[in-house]
Amino acid sequence: MATGRVAAVVPCKDEADRIAATVQAVAALDVVGRVVVVDDGSGDATTAAAEAAGADVVRHGTNRGKAAALETGVARVRELEDRAGEPPAALLFVDGDLQETAAALGVLTDAVLAGSADMTVATLPEQLTAGGGRGLVVGLARGGIERLTGFRPVQPLSGMRCLSPAAYTAATPLARGWGVETALTVDVLRAGLRVLEVPCALQHRVSGSDWRGQLHRAAQYRDVWLALVRRGWRPWHRG
Numbered sequence: 001m002a003t004g005r006v007a008a009v010v011p012c013k014d015e016a017d018r019i020a021a022t023v024q025a026v027a028a029l030d031v032v033g034r035v036v037v038v039d040d041g042s043g044d045a046t047t048a049a050a051e052a053a054g055a056d057v058v059r060h061g062t063n064r065g066k067a068a069a070l071e072t073g074v075a076r077v078r079e080l081e082d083r084a085g086e087p088p089a090a091l092l093f094v095d096g097d098l099q100e101t102a103a104a105l106g107v108l109t110d111a112v113l114a115g116s117a118d119m120t121v122a123t124l125p126e127q128l129t130a131g132g133g134r135g136l137v138v139g140l141a142r143g144g145i146e147r148l149t150g151f152r153p154v155q156p157l158s159g160m161r162c163l164s165p166a167a168y169t170a171a172t173p174l175a176r177g178w179g180v181e182t183a184l185t186v187d188v189l190r191a192g193l194r195v196l197e198v199p200c201a202l203q204h205r206v207s208g209s210d211w212r213g214q215l216h217r218a219a220q221y222r223d224v225w226l227a228l229v230r231r232g233w234r235p236w237h238r239g
């Protein structure tokens with residue numbers, strides 16, 4: 001019986017307006033037994049909003065990036081589950097900005113709990129709000145992953161993932177910052193485990209084309225590039 005066997009980890013920074021709806025939608029999934037939110041040094045009321053929504057919240061005193069927030073969240077899950085005496089059957093990584101659409105995440109857990117995949121990755125439909133990206137970061141991650149593993153992901157940066165304990169172990173320590181998703185896919189596949197992309201009706205806050213959005217993409221590009229190079233990818237390798 002899968003009820004309550006999945007532990008959700010929600011990394012977030014400055015998501016006070018969105019985190020409560022996200023937590024409530026995830027907690028309402030039968031398969032989810034625990035929701036841990038990691039407030040990654042927010043300057044707003046993210047912690048209070050997540051606690052009011054019923055999440056277990058851990059807070060970073062200063063911002064450490066998404067990968068560090070995920071690691072903190074998994075450590076917290078382990079601490080809580082050790083006390084309860086039963087480790088989770090799977091981990092569910094959830095971005096804090098999905099709000100009510102996080103209710104669609106249940107489909108990610110099926111294949112992992114059934115043992116037919118070790119990591120599932122959500123692919124998102126077209127977003128209601130247009131983004132300001134030109135596909136550079138996505139292209140870098142997709143090509144790099146394909147070069148290193150032979151697998152060509154549709155949405156390589158998607159952070160909504162369900163992992164078996166073996167998949168998480170294969171990917172730790174996690175790659176830094178925004179490199180985490182790209183590295184997860186490479187590391188899990190290289191461990192001989194199975195990765196499956198699963199369509200999921202999610203909507204998230206997309207980055208715009210203003211200077212803030214472009215700065216964000218520059219940081220994503222840097223982190224994905226570093227994650228790939230540290231795994232043996234070389235920029236002059238076309239792919």
Ligand SMILES: O=c1ccn([C@@H]2O[C@H](COP(=O)(O)OP(=O)(O)O[C@H]3O[C@H](CO)[C@@H](O)[C@H](O)[C@H]3O)[C@@H](O)[C@H]2O)c(=O)[nH]1
Nearest residue numbers: 011012013040065066069095096097157158159160178220
């Ligand atoms: O320092 C930070 C910054 C962001 N976040 C949280 O990380 C998640 C994703 O960040 P977001 O700003 O929404 O990034 P996007 O560019 O929209 O994200 C896309 O690309 C990222 C990889 O670059 C993935 O992590 C995301 O899942 C994917 O939606 C959100 O919950 C954030 O609150 C942190 O925990 N720490």
Ligand SMILES: O=C(O)[C@H](O)COP(=O)(O)O
Nearest residue numbers: 131133134135136137138
């Ligand atoms: O907006 C996005 O999808 C991400 O920030 C990636 O940007 P990109 O379009 O430059 O790959």
